[in-house]
Amino acid sequence: MPIFEKSVVIQAPIEDVFAFHEREDALALLTPSFPPVKVVSKSGGILPGGRVELRVGPFRWLAVHTEYEKNRLFVDEQREGPMALWVHQHRFEPVGAEATRLTDRVEYRLPGGGLVNALFGWTAKPGLSRMFAHRHRVTRELCERR
Numbered sequence: 001m002p003i004f005e006k007s008v009v010i011q012a013p014i015e016d017v018f019a020f021h022e023r024e025d026a027l028a029l030l031t032p033s034f035p036p037v038k039v040v041s042k043s044g045g046i047l048p049g050g051r052v053e054l055r056v057g058p059f060r061w062l063a064v065h066t067e068y069e070k071n072r073l074f075v076d077e078q079r080e081g082p083m084a085l086w087v088h089q090h091r092f093e094p095v096g097a098e099a100t101r102l103t104d105r106v107e108y109r110l111p112g113g114g115l116v117n118a119l120f121g122w123t124a125k126p127g128l129s130r131m132f133a134h135r136h137r138v139t140r141e142l143c144e145r146r
Contacts, residue, residue, distance in 0.1 A: 001085070001107055001108070001109055002107075002108055002109070002110075002125070003105065003106065003107050003108075004104075004105070004106045004108070004125055004128045004129075004132075005103060005104070005105045005106070006103070006104055006128075006129065006132040006133075006136065007101055007102065007103040007104075008101070008102050008136035008140060009095055009099055009100070009101050009102075010099065010100045010101075010102060010139060010143050010144060011098065011099050011140075011144050012098070012099070012100060012143040012144055013094075013097070013098055013099075013100065014092050014093070014094045014100045015071055016100075016143055017092060017100040017102060017139065018070065018071045018072075018092050018100075020139060020142060020143050021046060021074070021090065022045060022046055024045075027039060027042070027052065029138055030134075030135045030138055030139070032130070032131055032134040032135075035056055035057045036056075036057060037054055037055070038054065038055040039052065039053075039054060040053040040054060040055055040060075041053045044065065046065050046068060046074045046076075047065060047068050048065055048066055048067060048068055049064065049065065050064070051063070051064050051065075052076070056081075056082070059082040060080060060081065061078060061080070061081035061082070062078070062079045062080040062081060063076045063077065063078055063079065063081075063086075063088075064076065064077055064079050065077075067089075071092060072092055073090060073091045073092065074089075074090050075087065075088065075089045075090070076088050083108050083109065083110065083111065084108075084109040084110060084111045085107065085108055085109040086106065086107075086108050087106070087107045087108075088104065088105070088106045089103075089104070089105040089106075090102070090103075090104055091103040091104075091105065100143075102136065102139060104132050104135070104136075106128060
């Protein structure tokens with residue numbers, strides 16, 4: 001199963017970085033302009049059972065939050081959408097007293113089975129890399145302001 005992982009160190013306390021992700025507008029702030037993403041509905045925040053329905057281009061994407069540990073991690077999983085599997089873990093680790101390492105880890109599978117994933121699973125990584133570079137840049141900019 002392909003795995004994508006990207007980390008960034010943010011010069012802000014872990015409580016501030018985690019709280020940013022709990023904001024009602026966090027998803028909108030973190031979403032790049034391409035591909036076009038429309039939030040159809042949201043409920044429950046990032047707590048377990050929280051749901052987000054998106055329209056990503058022509059695809060419906062329903063994600064449900066499944067794990068939450070304040071100032072440590074939260075996880076969302078695709079329940080409906082274009083991927084055969086998508087589990088996104090957001091991990092937060094202190095780096096000294098005033099900095100935080102944010103790590104996004106995504107386990108995913110393309111539709112089409114094992115052979116498709118073995119041959120083409122890598123093709124998703126450039127897009128994921130661009131998306132998380134954007135998300136990490138925005139998180140740094142907004143969390144490092146004081």
